[in-house]
Amino acid sequence: SAVISQKPSRDICQRGTSLTIQCQVDSQVTMMFWYRQQPGQSLTLIATANQGSEATYESGFVIDKFPISRPNLTFSTLTVSNMSPEDSSIYLCSVSGRAKNIQYFGAGTRLSVL
Amino acid sequence: AQKITQTQPGMFVQEKEAVTLDCTYDTSDQSYGLFWYKQPSSGEMIFLIYQGSYDEQNATEGRYSLNFQKARKSANLVISASQLGDSAMYFCAMRRPISSGSARQLTFGSGTQLTVLP
Numbered sequence: 001s002a003v004i005s006q007k008p009s010r011d012i013c014q015r016g017t018s019l020t021i022q023c024q025v026d027s028q029v030t031m032m033f034w035y036r037q038q039p040g041q042s043l044t045l046i047a048t049a050n051q052g053s054e055a056t057y058e059s060g061f062v063i064d065k066f067p068i069s070r071p072n073l074t075f076s077t078l079t080v081s082n083m084s085p086e087d088s089s090i091y092l093c094s095v096s097g098r099a100k101n102i103q104y105f106g107a108g109t110r111l112s113v114l
Numbered sequence: 115a116q117k118i119t120q121t122q123p124g125m126f127v128q129e130k131e132a133v134t135l136d137c138t139y140d141t142s143d144q145s146y147g148l149f150w151y152k153q154p155s156s157g158e159m160i161f162l163i164y165q166g167s168y169d170e171q172n173a174t175e176g177r178y179s180l181n182f183q184k185a186r187k188s189a190n191l192v193i194s195a196s197q198l199g200d201s202a203m204y205f206c207a208m209r210r211p212i213s214s215g216s217a218r219q220l221t222f223g224s225g226t227q228l229t230v231l232p
Contacts, residue, residue, distance in 0.1 A: 042222040090157045105159035
């Protein structure tokens with residue numbers, strides 16, 4: 001299984017500011033995924049981060065609000081920009097393992113926006 | 115479009131008993147993958163078990179087994195000998211087929227909150 005380190009684990013931010021979440025994997029992976037989980041809800045895919053190309057965003061998510069970087073095959077960042085209380089969620093990064101394409105998740109970043 | 119349905123928002127089970135968490139899915143694809151994850155209150159997503167659509171046998175991982183009924187499009191999770199530490203939210207998920215151009219992303223159900231009673 002892949003070991004995924006996600007930072008920060010939690011943060012409390014002020015409205016209008018931005019937060020960058022980091023995701024580090026212990027092995028090279030082709031695709032990394034960013035999910036959002038709003039309070040009491042299921043997970044929703046924000047975007048797929050590919051190394052060497054722009055991220056692919058899902059409907060309802062835009063690059064200006066959630067810019068993503070993928071500088072190499074083991075690292076990615078997600079920025080939540082110009083935050084509002086509605087952005088309060090758990091943000092999780094995920095990668096596919098080599099066996100059966102099982103997806104593994106980081107521990108998540110619990111974000112609260114005041 | 116893929117859809118995962120979990121009809122049990124909450125379930126209770128007595129410690130040491132078995133419990134089944136329901137999951138049905140909707141897809142027109144022949145090849146797909148089904149997953150179960152556990153999410154404790156800490157928020158992390160823990161992979162439990164995987165079933166491929168072409169796997170002939172039901173998947174098992176320790177105390178977890180997946181009751182896969184392809185014709186009914188159901189993939190129920192069975193937890194045997196429940197433990198207090200099993201109390202968590204459980205999500206069923208489906209992997210989109212590679213041919214769709216959306217390889218490996220997961221679609222999640224709404225989850226079932228399991229509480230194990232002492």
